[in-house]
Amino acid sequence: MFETDKPVQGFFGQFGGRYVAEVLRTALDELEEAFVDAIHDPIFKEEYSDLLRDFVGRPTPMVFAENATREIGGANIYIKLEGLAATGAHKINNALGQGLLAKRIGKTRIIAETGAGQHGVATAAVCAKLGLPCRVYMGEVDVRRQRPNVFSMELYGAEVTSVTSGAKTLKDAVNEALRDWASSFAETHYLLGSALGPSPFPDMVREFQSIIGGEVKTQSKDRGFHPDCMVACVGGGSNAIGFFAPFLGDSRVSLIGVEAGGRGTSLGDHAARMDGTGSVGIVQGYKSLFLLNEDGQVQDTHSISAGLDYPGIGPQLAHLGTTGRVQFLRSTDTEALEALKFFARTEGVIFALESAHAGAQAVKIAQEMGPGKNLIINMSGRGDKDIFITAKAIAPQAWKGFLSHEIADMEGIQ
Amino acid sequence: MNQSTFASLMVHMIPFFPDLPSSQAVARGIVRAGADHIEIQFPFSDPSADGPTIEAACNRALAQGFRVSKGFDFVREVANLPGSRTRVHIMTYASLVYARGVQKFCADAAEAGAWGLIIPDLPTDNDEGLREAAQAQGLHVVPVVVPTTTDSRLDLITSTSPSMVYGALRTGITGTKTELGPENEAFIQRILSRLRPYGGQLAVGFGIQERAQVRALQPLVDSVIVGSALVRAIGNPPATSEKELEERVANFVTRLATD
Numbered sequence A: 001m002f003e004t005d006k007p008v009q010g011f012f013g014q015f016g017g018r019y020v021a022e023v024l025r026t027a028l029d030e031l032e033e034a035f036v037d038a039i040h041d042p043i044f045k046e047e048y049s050d051l052l053r054d055f056v057g058r059p060t061p062m063v064f065a066e067n068a069t070r071e072i073g074g075a076n077i078y079i080k081l082e083g084l085a086a087t088g089a090h091k092i093n094n095a096l097g098q099g100l101l102a103k104r105i106g107k108t109r110i111i112a113e114t115g116a117g118q119h120g121v122a123t124a125a126v127c128a129k130l131g132l133p134c135r136v137y138m139g140e141v142d143v144r145r146q147r148p149n150v151f152s153m154e155l156y157g158a159e160v161t162s163v164t165s166g167a168k169t170l171k172d173a174v175n176e177a178l179r180d181w182a183s184s185f186a187e188t189h190y191l192l193g194s195a196l197g198p199s200p201f202p203d204m205v206r207e208f209q210s211i212i213g214g215e216v217k218t219q220s221k222d223r224g225f226h227p228d229c230m231v232a233c234v235g236g237g238s239n240a241i242g243f244f245a246p247f248l249g250d251s252r253v254s255l256i257g258v259e260a261g262g263r264g265t266s267l268g269d270h271a272a273r274m275d276g277t278g279s280v281g282i283v284q285g286y287k288s289l290f291l292l293n294e295d296g297q298v299q300d301t302h303s304i305s306a307g308l309d310y311p312g313i314g315p316q317l318a319h320l321g322t323t324g325r326v327q328f329l330r331s332t333d334t335e336a337l338e339a340l341k342f343f344a345r346t347e348g349v350i351f352a353l354e355s356a357h358a359g360a361q362a363v364k365i366a367q368e369m370g371p372g373k374n375l376i377i378n379m380s381g382r383g384d385k386d387i388f389i390t391a392k393a394i395a396p397q398a399w400k401g402f403l404s405h406e407i408a409d410m411e412g413i414q
Numbered sequence B: 001m002n003q004s005t006f007a008s009l010m011v012h013m014i015p016f017f018p019d020l021p022s023s024q025a026v027a028r029g030i031v032r033a034g035a036d037h038i039e040i041q042f043p044f045s046d047p048s049a050d051g052p053t054i055e056a057a058c059n060r061a062l063a064q065g066f067r068v069s070k071g072f073d074f075v076r077e078v079a080n081l082p083g084s085r086t087r088v089h090i091m092t093y094a095s096l097v098y099a100r101g102v103q104k105f106c107a108d109a110a111e112a113g114a115w116g117l118i119i120p121d122l123p124t125d126n127d128e129g130l131r132e133a134a135q136a137q138g139l140h141v142v143p144v145v146v147p148t149t150t151d152s153r154l155d156l157i158t159s160t161s162p163s164m165v166y167g168a169l170r171t172g173i174t175g176t177k178t179e180l181g182p183e184n185e186a187f188i189q190r191i192l193s194r195l196r197p198y199g200g201q202l203a204v205g206f207g208i209q210e211r212a213q214v215r216a217l218q219p220l221v222d223s224v225i226v227g228s229a230l231v232r233a234i235g236n237p238p239a240t241s242e243k244e245l246e247e248r249v250a251n252f253v254t255r256l257a258t259d
């Protein structure tokens, strides 16, 4: 299940590293040791596998998108339904792994950052299950626009702390979690939600997410095909690297990462770092490609999907992009919405907005590849969580009517 | 004023906070009061090692138009203040240094008249060539260590014989008051035992707000660092003029340094 040979690479080409102040050094050194120790322990692996099956609901299915394939008339399209995992996204694979690790090393408190709230919800659910108190840092802007996820986290017993510094979004939530950790690491584990941050996080998150790619390998073999192309969306990069990891050495498979093209190509209008817009920098403890100005100040980003709305990319994907092993494309807000509608209509599946970015490019690629080839999309999350955004964008009048009615109803009761 | 009882201080400030002319007045106040060191923090958009006071001040400074090139202009002015005996340190985050290029950042810092560089997220063994580039320019990299830094890391850090080490008296971030106790003294001795053999200096701080804290630390270390406390004093109450602000800062520094 894990790459036990050299699970912690630390650097991926020039990217990665542990660029942190001395105060976090001890915590990270200890974490690396504990992680390597855990993944060599059969008891830890068994506990993780059992909960993945019984609590998360793994393996997640992979469906042949027959109608979509017919309509497009190109490669066979398969969808890995990662969004059917508990709490609605791949995030829980990593949250569960790190939660068990934290417990194993005697940590009694969990902190996490969240943007859209998916990682926060997964972490809160795992903490409820494992009996650990949990605080989730979330930007004030995200708290306001993602209320349903705040509600779920609180229902799971987590304390959601609204972050009012900086741009008040995901990157600021990461800063706030790092600040908390700098004084609390003796008893607290920082459960980081994507394949980024200082080493060993990128390696650790990849290992806990590789279950996705591992299952895909078995599922495609069982159906008697070998994938020619795999497509995933990339925020920080955890679903993509977990989906790709078992195939990195397999040159028959082309790997495509899709970033958020947002509403345009100017800095501030998107969150695409890999097609020449990002600069090599050192931010939040790791070296990678970031959206920075010439002074090295982090720039604002935009995406319709909060999960992709982050200025940095995980160091391993930055490296794989630089070497050409992973090719990067971008989908705009509009393309993502179109793909979401397309797969809902043809396949009865509603993608999360993040995953719909992958869907949008996959449709084009399948067409170019032509029949007889096989392409797999990672649907990293399901779309229920986005209803306040998608309904507003797709059916604004009806949605507005519904909301006004709800408010009138609530006020009538009071 | 008895020179021997005037404590050696390193006083922190942020250019362009709350605006450029006010921050120039702050720097003049620090230098005029006779602080041994001034720590000029170049604001970064994501200062994850700083608490709310300094983070808010950095955001304000960026909104006031801080640019790295203007930061070096600021350093140059401070280094050239008439009669100054204050050493200038530039504190910032890796992103700003890396974006400019480590060598160019060091060259610009040296040209502007800086003495030290404090870049906590470029640690000794992941420093992107900072120490070498600084040395080539006659600059001194000041590593930051904390009480949880292990002996083996202290050995590693001091094996490069830094001219000065910055000891943060507790873990956590800047801004909250540190209660001094015997464990601080033990930490100080752990560092000093490694610095004294070659004559390295030790400055300590984090949460220093009162004269009593400075008085307690003064005999133990070479300098005491004052950070967020001055940042808070600058805005509260708002200054009536640059002259008044300069006066206020000089008095603040003097009160911390002497009885």
Ligand SMILES: Cc1ncc(COP(=O)(O)O)c(C=O)c1O
Pocket (backbone or CB within 6 Å): A089, A090, A091, A115, A116, A117, A118, A119, A193, A194, A195, A233, A234, A235, A236, A237, A238, A239, A240, A306, A307, A308, A352, A354, A355, A380, A381, A382
């Ligand atoms: C469903 C879904 N997909 C993708 C992402 C992006 O993260 P990553 O790139 O780490 O997979 C998120 C993040 O919130 C998400 O919720």
